[in-house]
Amino acid sequence: xxxxxxxxxxxxxxxxxxxxxxxxxxxxxxxxxxxxxxxxxxxxxxxxxxxxxxxxxxxxxxxxxxxxxxxxxxxxxxxxxxxxxxxxxxxxxxxxxxxxxxxxxxxxxxxxxxxxxxxxxxxxxxxxxxxxxxxxxxxxxxxxxxxxxxxxxxxxxxxxxxxxxxxxxxxxxxxxxxxxxxxxxxxxxxxxxxxxxxxxxxxxxxxxxxxxxxxxxxxxxxxxxxxxxxxxxxxxxxxxxxxxxxxxxxxxxxxxxxxxxxxxxxxxxxxxxxxxxxxxxxxxxxxxxxxxxxxxxxxxxxxxxxxxxxxxxxxxxxxxxxxxxxxxxxxxxxxxxxxxxxxxxxxxxxxxxxxxxxxxxxxxxxxxxxxxxxxxxxxxxxxxxxxxxxxxxxxxxxxxxxxxxxxxxxxxxxxxxxxxxxxxxxxxxxxxxxxxxxxxxxxxxxxxxxxxxxxxxxxxxxxxxxxxxxxxxxxxxxxxxxxxxxxxxxxxxxxxxxxxxxxxxxxxxxxxxxxxxxxxxxxxxxxxxxxxxxxxxxxxxxxxxxxxxxxxxxxxxxxxxxxxxxxxxxxxxxxxxxxxxxxxxxxxxxxxxxxxxxxxxxxxxxxxxxxxxxxxxxxxxxxxxxxx
Amino acid sequence: xxxxxxxxxxxxxxxxxxxxxxxxxxxxxxxxxxxxxxxxxxxxxxxxxxxxxxxxxxxxxxxxxxxxxxxxxxxxxxxxxxxxxxxxxxxxxxxxxxxxxxxxxxxxxxxxxxxxxxxxxxxxxxxxxxxxxxxxxxxxxxxxxxxxxxxxxxxxxxxxxxxxxxxxxxxxxxxxxxxxxxxxxxxxxxxxxxxxxxxxxxxxxxxxxxxxxxxxxxxxxxxxxxxxxxxxxxxxxxxxxxxxxxxxxxxxxxxxxxxxxxxxxxxxxxxxxxxxxxxxxxxxxxxxxxxxxxxxxxxxxxxxxxxxxxxxxxxxxxxxxxxxxxxxxxxxxxxxxxxx
Numbered sequence: 001x002x003x004x005x006x007x008x009x010x011x012x013x014x015x016x017x018x019x020x021x022x023x024x025x026x027x028x029x030x031x032x033x034x035x036x037x038x039x040x041x042x043x044x045x046x047x048x049x050x051x052x053x054x055x056x057x058x059x060x061x062x063x064x065x066x067x068x069x070x071x072x073x074x075x076x077x078x079x080x081x082x083x084x085x086x087x088x089x090x091x092x093x094x095x096x097x098x099x100x101x102x103x104x105x106x107x108x109x110x111x112x113x114x115x116x117x118x119x120x121x122x123x124x125x126x127x128x129x130x131x132x133x134x135x136x137x138x139x140x141x142x143x144x145x146x147x148x149x150x151x152x153x154x155x156x157x158x159x160x161x162x163x164x165x166x167x168x169x170x171x172x173x174x175x176x177x178x179x180x181x182x183x184x185x186x187x188x189x190x191x192x193x194x195x196x197x198x199x200x201x202x203x204x205x206x207x208x209x210x211x212x213x214x215x216x217x218x219x220x221x222x223x224x225x226x227x228x229x230x231x232x233x234x235x236x237x238x239x240x241x242x243x244x245x246x247x248x249x250x251x252x253x254x255x256x257x258x259x260x261x262x263x264x265x266x267x268x269x270x271x272x273x274x275x276x277x278x279x280x281x282x283x284x285x286x287x288x289x290x291x292x293x294x295x296x297x298x299x300x301x302x303x304x305x306x307x308x309x310x311x312x313x314x315x316x317x318x319x320x321x322x323x324x325x326x327x328x329x330x331x332x333x334x335x336x337x338x339x340x341x342x343x344x345x346x347x348x349x350x351x352x353x354x355x356x357x358x359x360x361x362x363x364x365x366x367x368x369x370x371x372x373x374x375x376x377x378x379x380x381x382x383x384x385x386x387x388x389x390x391x392x393x394x395x396x397x398x399x400x401x402x403x404x405x406x407x408x409x410x411x412x413x414x415x416x417x418x419x420x421x422x423x424x425x426x427x428x429x430x431x432x433x434x435x436x437x438x439x440x441x442x443x444x445x446x447x448x449x450x451x452x453x454x455x456x457x458x459x460x461x462x463x464x465x466x467x468x469x470x471x472x473x474x475x476x477x478x479x480x481x482x483x484x485x486x487x488x489x490x491x492x493x494x495x496x497x498x499x500x501x502x503x504x505x506x507x508x509x510x511x512x513x514x515x516x517x518x519x520x521x522x523x524x525x526x527x528x529x530x531x532x533x534x535x536x537x538x539x540x541x542x543x544x545x546x547x548x549x550x551x552x553x554x555x556x557x558x559x560x561x562x563x564x565x566x567x568x569x570x571x572x573x574x575x576x577x578x579x580x581x582x583x584x585x586x587x588x589x590x591x592x593x594x595x596x597x598x599x600x601x602x603x604x605x606x607x608x609x610x611x612x613x614x615x616x617x618x619x620x621x622x623x624x625x626x627x628x
Numbered sequence: 629x630x631x632x633x634x635x636x637x638x639x640x641x642x643x644x645x646x647x648x649x650x651x652x653x654x655x656x657x658x659x660x661x662x663x664x665x666x667x668x669x670x671x672x673x674x675x676x677x678x679x680x681x682x683x684x685x686x687x688x689x690x691x692x693x694x695x696x697x698x699x700x701x702x703x704x705x706x707x708x709x710x711x712x713x714x715x716x717x718x719x720x721x722x723x724x725x726x727x728x729x730x731x732x733x734x735x736x737x738x739x740x741x742x743x744x745x746x747x748x749x750x751x752x753x754x755x756x757x758x759x760x761x762x763x764x765x766x767x768x769x770x771x772x773x774x775x776x777x778x779x780x781x782x783x784x785x786x787x788x789x790x791x792x793x794x795x796x797x798x799x800x801x802x803x804x805x806x807x808x809x810x811x812x813x814x815x816x817x818x819x820x821x822x823x824x825x826x827x828x829x830x831x832x833x834x835x836x837x838x839x840x841x842x843x844x845x846x847x848x849x850x851x852x853x854x855x856x857x858x859x860x861x862x863x864x865x866x867x868x869x870x871x872x873x874x875x876x877x878x879x880x881x882x883x884x885x886x887x888x889x890x891x892x893x894x895x896x897x898x899x900x901x902x903x904x905x906x907x908x909x910x911x912x913x914x915x916x917x918x919x920x921x922x923x924x925x926x927x928x929x930x931x932x933x934x935x936x937x938x939x940x941x942x943x944x945x946x947x948x949x950x951x952x953x954x955x956x957x958x959x960x961x962x963x964x965x966x967x968x
Contacts, residue, residue: 044965189963239967243960255958262955269715289946291953294714294939299740303707306700306737310680310711313698314719318711336701426964429955469696469712469719472675477644477690479699480683489646490691 013184014230018077020085021179024102025094027070028060030172035072037176041189043246043423046236047076050538052084052611053419057276057359064126069101078235082387082538084420086613092175094118094149096127103139111228112142113178115171117150145227149174156217160210170214177218184231187215240425247424249388249417250277253321253347254284256395258291261317263396264403264435269316270295271307276359277415278321278349301326305333305346312342315439315468317399321347324366325356331374334408336480338378338504341456341464343402345395350414352609361609362416364534365585370410371563371592377501379508381405382563384412386537389424391417394560400435405511406463412562414584416611417535440465443473445486455488462507512564518572522548522555527625529576530556531601533589536612540582543617552625562589570597578602580624582617635673639664642674644694650685655806655835659753659815660692666819672720679722680709682729685760685837686753689724703734706741709748717936720823721748727768728758731787735767742796745827747934752789752832757841790927791913793830794906800829801909801928805845806836810854814924821926827934847917859921861912866898869921877920885911887920903929
């Protein structure tokens with residue numbers, strides 16, 4: 001079913017519950033911008049939205065090649081959704097390479113809108129096609145709309161007075177306008193964004209006008225060209241009342257950290273070194289200096305981590321963010337944080353590895369590194385966020401636990417939730433619990449009848465006091481050498497070392513008492529328990545729902561706390577015939593669960609730099625259900 | 629804090645009470661004593677001091693001072709101190725490091741702390757050897773040095789600490805020796821000048837490791853030679869040195885520096901020390917015994933804004949522009965919508 005822009009019939013409206021669209025093209029084609037704008041418009045409209053931006057590591061890979069393809073998938077819905085969709089119903093392909101890479105993920109009968117002008121013999125060949133796919137019948141299973149986007153954009157902007165190159169860069173807006181028409185969306189949000197970005201921020205009002213003109217031209221083209229027999233509507237989702245905004249994971253992490261510092265009434269010190277996909281946290285925080293946020297871009301990952309030691313010792317809320325390779329470099333200094341028992345938060349936005357790996361692709365393969373990846377017995381608290389908005393909550397909880405237990409906390413996110421975005425209900429600041437911090441001002445102990453400050457005299461949570469430089473009488477020296485219990489003096493004593501190692505472990509184990517009980521998505525007994533953590537939450541939750549709907553005895557749980565593991569987990573695991581652990585790694589949580597609970601957990605593991613599809617989880621669980 | 633309430637200290641007030649565990653006869657003892665004296669002489673309460681170190685013999689230093697202190701990890705003291713400095717601008721931050729800690733594993737952090745003019749004193753105890761790991765050559769060890777790890781002699785070219793830090797844009801560069809049995813002991817004056825400098829104050833201290841590299845700097849510290857091998861540099865004064873104060877530095881007709889006898893030239897031909905002259909300072913750092921006397925004292929000093937001055941200025945500027953941030957502002961930035 002291939003239609004050219006010429007047929008005629010009056011489009012009618014068809015209501016859909018949800019739609020998944022993927023925009024794709026060269027990494028310079030503005031697909032991330034178009035996808036982001038479609039997201040903004042959808043969330044503002046009131047849809048539930050989950051996004052999956054997917055782009056190459058190269059800033060501008062060679063034009064027209066498959067490895068330079070940048071994609072942005074968004075599912076928008078009138079009901080609750082937790083994933084960007086396994087397959088898409090609509091593919092927007094700006095060039096043959098984009099089509100080639102993404103066509104497999106389009107549902108049969110789905111809509112494929114291509115920029116016909118980009119399908120030159122050269123581009124077709126560069127994408128690895130032998131024949132032009134628009135002509136060889138290979139797309140017969142799809143509703144293909146071949147739109148001469150390059151030519152139409154040029155024609156619509158002929159009076160703009162702009163050069164050919166600038167006009168060429170407005171194609172994405174033409175295409176976006178067309179998609180807006182197809183889904184009956186208002187242009188208002190994007191016009192405002194273009195005006196703000198190009199007009200006000202970049203001081204290029206003519207570029208703004210040109211892009212707005214291209215956007216409108218695309219929309220009107222949809223209206224007049226009658227490419228589609230129907231237009232689609234995805235109505236508003238039922239959302240909890242409140243004020244909403246769109247938020248991406250890294251942005252939510254930044255907001256959570258600032259919020260935590262404000263709740264603790266302390267300055268936020270953020271020391272970091274740029275690394276994909278964590279740098280956006282640095283970018284975001286650097287714009288909040290009026291909140292007293294100190295962002296320092298250090299010379300390397302090691303220095304960044306070490307700056308946290310100093311900042312925390314001197315009393316700031318000390319935070320850094322990095323990704324796997326950076327985490328590896330920070331390891332030694334994290335150990336120093338553990339033995340000095342200073343509060344700090346290390347965010348690891350995980351990416352696919354090993355080594356440099358796939359810098360822009362997601363993975364969950366740093367869990368064991370977070371829990372165990374340091375020399376010696378070096379326990380700390382590990383949390384993981386489950387989605388973009390949840391990064392906010394997890395960041396606050398990370399800071400709260402770090403301060404209460406005087407320990408480094410690792411907060412894991414991943415490339416998928418860090419770059420993905422969704423609607424976020426804005427909390428009322430009054431509902432957020434303050435974070436209590438106390439700094440001693442008096443000597444807290446006596447040795448030989450003399451009052452002294454004992455930096456390692458523990459409280460009921462086994463946390464040590466946090467006396468700040470500048471406080472008279474509490475001068476003390478601490479560092480990486482083992483310390484005598486209570487006094488903090490350097491000690492090589494055998495029994496003392498045993499005691500201190502055990503005390504640090506006991507302190508971290510005790511933090512589990514602070515965690516809320518595990519929530520069960522389903523019954524507390526059954527055939528399969530799905531156990532997930534981190535950014536796979538949406539896919540696992542949705543798969544479990546689907547399996548239950550099909551009559552299977554399946555429950556899912558999600559672990560936010562990875563070290564220590566939450567209380568009661570062992571009992572829950574024992575309530576099921578099989579425990580299945582889907583992870584985007586080769587079985588790291590599974591290994592921890594097996595070690596901790598002697599449970600014969602089964603893994604569903606994938607390392608392709610991409611999130612789980614719901615269907616692959618459902619299919620695999622069905623197989624597991626049928627195996628005995 | 630009002631000046632009336634300032635305590636008056638004796639050097640002993642800065643002793644932490646910990647047993648000092650350096651080898652008997654180590655040059656570090658003299659440096660510790662000199663630092664305590666300087667701290668006691670300043671109108672700064674001792675709780676304001678934070679001493680930060682890395683790993684090595686010199687890095688045990690913070691344990692022996694009754695101030696706040698961090699004994700960090702190898703080479704990272706400047707980075708740790710950077711965090712302290714940014715967290716609290718009221719503190720006085722001192723970094724204690726050595727030639728291995730500061731210039732080998734920690735060379736990168738040294739460079740960047742200095743180029744940022746991070747307000748901290750960096751005392752680099754240079755003994756030209758690895759002491760704590762028992763005698764391997766260090767980045768300042770002379771070429772051909774035979775050590776445990778270089779039985780046929782080291783083939784590395786040594787780094788020149790003061791020249792290196794000047795290249796990094798240091799705003800204060802000085803040199804001293806742990807002891808001086810011949811000429812003037814400039815360590816107290818150098819430490820005091822460093823303490824009063826705002827910005828990174830780098831002090832190289834020639835230190836004798838009497839176990840693994842004994843006498844490495846005896847040419848510069850002993851009675852018989854010190855006056856001939858070193859020159860005490862003083863702003864506005866000619867570079868006079870020698871056992872009879874009869875030698876000086878001048879620029880010859882070819883534009884090169886040379887050692888002259890003061891009797892052979894007119895006084896206005898003698899080169900005069902200018903602390904604010906960066907090119908001159910670099911020249912001084914390259915003067916090595918035996919061709920030239922090695923400069924001791926404040927080699928270079930200039931006033932520049934410190935990193936934390938600029939950091940706080942930006943915070944204040946942002947607060948003036950946007951007002952003090954509130955959580956309501958933070959949450960509701962950008963486009964929002966209401967669900968009834």
